Amino acid sequence: MAKIIVVTSGKGGVGKTTTSAAIGTGLALTGKKTVIIDFDVGLRNLDLIMGCERRVVYDFVNVLNNEANLSQTLIKDKRVNNLFVLPASQTRDKDSLTLEGVERVLNELAETFDYIICDSPAGIEKGAQMALYFADEAIIVTNPEVSSVRDSDRILGILQSKSRHAENGAMVKEHLLITRYNPARVADGEMLSVSDVEEILAIPLIGVIPESESVLKASNQGVPVIHDEESDAGNAYIDAVKRLLGEEVDFRFLTAPKKGILKRLIGA
């Protein structure tokens, strides 16, 4: 039985695609057969983050319209076995997505995959609603910043009323993932803390990804940041994947590295 996980946020630019790529790759690294679907029809991006942009032939909409089959369309990851990408279309608009079509493709994928990661577009319109409708679990990507937290709460409302599970009187399992976390600024009272965000959104925390130069470096290179074992962000994603699989892992990177006495004096 495949598990369908939507990565969503409401707000744009908070790290949905980075997270989809990292979590999907992390699951595949543990041996789970995983596919990541780019639901952002019209604005394809997952392929760039995954580093497979030059190997896109067919796309999600081609499959929905029966112009290509899944085996022609799925792109096999170069680095990790068991990992595949279903790219979004760039040319068509979001009206190509229909519940019947998406359900058919998900059912077909569920026959062979363990995990289906749905990378949602920003917003709360049709594309985002299609991405979350069939989800069993949801990863809510949130920056410690007012508009992102508010939008996350909006998307939680939609998950609790307009998803398949909600319509059947069940619940989508929700996970909070805080990204771009800067412990030094939290210590200075300039940024919402993990517990502030947890308290407001009131859903279980699955990970905290520190703000890190390695995220931009990873997207520059088209290598999901979880491959960067040197980086805090990569390691924080590894922890999040373990928690997703039910392991209990202590949270790391929640406090700023101690500054030297000189730096503390001059505030550099």
Place this chain on the structure above:
Amino acid sequence: MSFIDYFREGKNNSASVAKERLRIIVAHERGQRNQPDYLPAMQQEIIEVIKKYVSINDEEIHVTLDKTDDHSVFELNVILPG
């Protein structure tokens, strides 16, 4: 917080402001989320009917919906002139 910051004016604690604002707006929006879809339209129509008979401003009308476990109370308060 560096040593020098202690001498700077207006110690920065914008995070607590952010948290308080979020707490209020999120609670408010959650309340609205559970309203039935027909409520805004119904509210508007009731107001139009009252306006047919009495001249009032929109600010003088207060509508609330209170939910309890087994029922909801729809409350309409209109301040009539004179």
